[in-house]
Amino acid sequence: MSIAWKEIKKNKMRFFILGSIIFLVSLLTFIISGLANGLSQDNAALIKDLPSGQFYINNDAEDNYNLSRIDHSVQEQVLNEHKNAAALSIQMGFLNDESDKQRSVAFVASTDSKLFESVAPGEIVLDRSLEKDGVKVGDTLTLKPFNEPLVVKDFVDQKKFSHAPVAFLKMEDYKQMYRTEEMQLLFIPGAYETLNFKELQSFSNKEFLNTIPSYSAEQMSLNMIVWFLIVISGMLFGIFFYMMNVQKIGLYGILKAIGVKTGDLFKMMWTQMLCITIISLTLSVGFSQLFKEIAPKDMPYHLTNETTLQLSIVFLVIGFIGATLSGLQIKKVEPLQAIQQGEV
Amino acid sequence: MEIFKIAELRKTFKNGDVKEEVLKGVNLTLKEGEITALVGPSGSGKSTLLTIAAGLQPASDGNILFNGHNLTSMTSEEMRSIRAKKFGFVFQFAHLVPFLTVREQLSLMLDVSEVRMKNEKREQEIDYILDCVGLSHRKHAYPSSLSGGEKQRVAIARAVIHKPKVLFADEPTASLDTKKSKEIMSLIQDLTKTLNITTLMVTHDEDMLSFVDHVVKMSDGLVV
Numbered sequence: 001m002s003i004a005w006k007e008i009k010k011n012k013m014r015f016f017i018l019g020s021i022i023f024l025v026s027l028l029t030f031i032i033s034g035l036a037n038g039l040s041q042d043n044a045a046l047i048k049d050l051p052s053g054q055f056y057i058n059n060d061a062e063d064n065y066n067l068s069r070i071d072h073s074v075q076e077q078v079l080n081e082h083k084n085a086a087a088l089s090i091q092m093g094f095l096n097d098e099s100d101k102q103r104s105v106a107f108v109a110s111t112d113s114k115l116f117e118s119v120a121p122g123e124i125v126l127d128r129s130l131e132k133d134g135v136k137v138g139d140t141l142t143l144k145p146f147n148e149p150l151v152v153k154d155f156v157d158q159k160k161f162s163h164a165p166v167a168f169l170k171m172e173d174y175k176q177m178y179r180t181e182e183m184q185l186l187f188i189p190g191a192y193e194t195l196n197f198k199e200l201q202s203f204s205n206k207e208f209l210n211t212i213p214s215y216s217a218e219q220m221s222l223n224m225i226v227w228f229l230i231v232i233s234g235m236l237f238g239i240f241f242y243m244m245n246v247q248k249i250g251l252y253g254i255l256k257a258i259g260v261k262t263g264d265l266f267k268m269m270w271t272q273m274l275c276i277t278i279i280s281l282t283l284s285v286g287f288s289q290l291f292k293e294i295a296p297k298d299m300p301y302h303l304t305n306e307t308t309l310q311l312s313i314v315f316l317v318i319g320f321i322g323a324t325l326s327g328l329q330i331k332k333v334e335p336l337q338a339i340q341q342g343e344v
Numbered sequence: 345m346e347i348f349k350i351a352e353l354r355k356t357f358k359n360g361d362v363k364e365e366v367l368k369g370v371n372l373t374l375k376e377g378e379i380t381a382l383v384g385p386s387g388s389g390k391s392t393l394l395t396i397a398a399g400l401q402p403a404s405d406g407n408i409l410f411n412g413h414n415l416t417s418m419t420s421e422e423m424r425s426i427r428a429k430k431f432g433f434v435f436q437f438a439h440l441v442p443f444l445t446v447r448e449q450l451s452l453m454l455d456v457s458e459v460r461m462k463n464e465k466r467e468q469e470i471d472y473i474l475d476c477v478g479l480s481h482r483k484h485a486y487p488s489s490l491s492g493g494e495k496q497r498v499a500i501a502r503a504v505i506h507k508p509k510v511l512f513a514d515e516p517t518a519s520l521d522t523k524k525s526k527e528i529m530s531l532i533q534d535l536t537k538t539l540n541i542t543t544l545m546v547t548h549d550e551d552m553l554s555f556v557d558h559v560v561k562m563s564d565g566l567v568v
């Protein structure tokens with residue numbers, strides 16, 4: 001028999017209130033981190049969906065891939081040594097359709113690689129969002145400002161960079177249009193150590209994402225909200241159990257007097273914390289999945305099971321810490337206190 | 345047989361720089377199965393003596409021998425275990441657990457004292473003791489729905505259900521009227537005789553002394 005559960009049953013209202021606060025706070029946390037993740041997907045799916053590895057740019061580029069020019073000989077050497085590696089360039093630009101409607105895109109060109117789309121000269125492969133925008137396979141679009149005609153070959157899912165849909169170009173087309181011989185970046189999937197090239201600077205996928213101007217600002221503010229909510233829910237647990245424990249000092253005293261172990265009183269509190277948290281989390285996980293279904297289609301909402309699980313564990317740990325800290329007073333309760341205080 | 349022996353027990357309370365000696369060398373012996381009443385003026389140290397004897401607060405000096413064990417040299421965990429298994433407590437107020445029914449209060453006490461028995465036997469014990477205190481019909485009631493006298497009877501049932509060796513009672517009838525008080529006293533008397541429990545109780549009420557075997561008078565921190 002569990003007296004922890006009996007107390008919950010007898011004081012339903014109290015625990016219901018705590019449970020619904022935890023439910024609301026965790027639901028909000030799930031939704032906001034779904035949005036944060038969705039936005040980051042919308043911002044930079046091109047990079048996010050790459051396998052983890054290392055990006056390299058020129059040292060002189062000062063963290064800005066746009067200013068980077070990879071030396072030919074270095075590129076050759078790296079591509080020879082690493083089969084899966086690719087050299088690539090990213091340029092923000094515009095595509096105009098026949099009616100001269102302008103769309104901002106991110107042009108991406110790369111050496112042959114499984115990681116990036118390969119296209120034939122004079123053709124482009126576009127992110128699917130442009131298809132919804134009315135562009136069709138076979139359309140001829142004009143690359144501004146060079147007035148180069150390009151034929152739409154195909155659409156691919158989830159390729160975004162800096163909130164713009166990606167347009168994959170043939171590398172030779174890119175070099176010719178932008179009048180350059182060098183690529184901006186090297187990417188080596190699966191590499192973790194820094195290559196020993198004096199002139200290259202390395203970035204992990206995450207570090208590279210943070211060099212996209214809007215990316216870190218967006219993610220930082222949303223992640224800050226998420227962590228604030230988590231801390232708040234920890235404090236809620238702490239405060240709630242603290243107030244309940246203060247009310248129960250007399251009871252704890254009498255239980256200690258008749259010989260209940262202090263450890264058992266802690267177990268009682270932990271059981272209650274677990275019950276409430278698990279029920280609330282289950283509900284808010286359910287609702288956050290439901291939100292996926294009912295959220296407007298163009299709302300960037302992307303909540304992975306992994307994130308949900310991670311956040312749930314964080315909530316449990318935080319609740320445990322909050323309850324335990326506030327429960328330290330149980331240790332100090334003297335059995336006599338209750339008896340001298342009179343009626344419980 | 346002497347089951348409980350208090351020798352030269354002293355207790356000093358410190359209030360800042362002021363030291364107050366509340367017990368000044370108390371000697372007291374309890375005989376198995378008998379009820380001993382502590383009487384004396386307010387502030388003479390009765391409650392202090394009772395709570396130290398029951399292991400609820402430490403002594404400053406002296407010895408307490410229970411069944412050959414010296415309680416004053418025990419660790420707090422050993423003391424807790426003795427309280428759980430060998431002692432029972434009744435106080436002026438019932439101090440019941442507000443969210444447990446009468447049956448659950450008694451069941452909890454059996455858990456705490458680590459009495460191992462089959463569920464069936466356990467229910468029998470609970471029914472038996474509830475019958476003794478005349479509360480069989482209130483088995484599933486919560487404390488908030490019980491009268492003062494009923495609560496006190498549940499407290500007594502809880503204090504003896506695990507068949508302790510010693511029962512400590514500090515003014516168990518102080519919150520009740522004379523008629524109820526006498527009922528409670530005669531209940532304590534009956535139960536302790538049937539279960540062979542040794543009892544140390546504090547009382548202010550002369551009327552209750554007819555139920556006890558010995559009366560020990562205290563005055564100013566000493567037995568007189």
Ligand SMILES: Nc1ncnc2c1ncn2[C@@H]1O[C@H](COP(=O)(O)OP(=O)(O)OP(=O)(O)O)[C@@H](O)[C@H]1O
Nearest residue numbers: 357358359366384385386387388389390391392393
């Ligand atoms: N925790 C404490 N700190 C300081 N002094 C205390 C403490 N407990 C008791 N005393 C003092 O010890 C003395 C005896 O107290 P005790 O409660 O034992 O008296 P009592 O005989 O039970 O009185 P009553 O009949 O009024 O219950 C009193 O003067 C009291 O003020």
Ligand SMILES: [Mg+2]
Nearest residue numbers: 390391392546
């Ligand atoms: Mg007293």
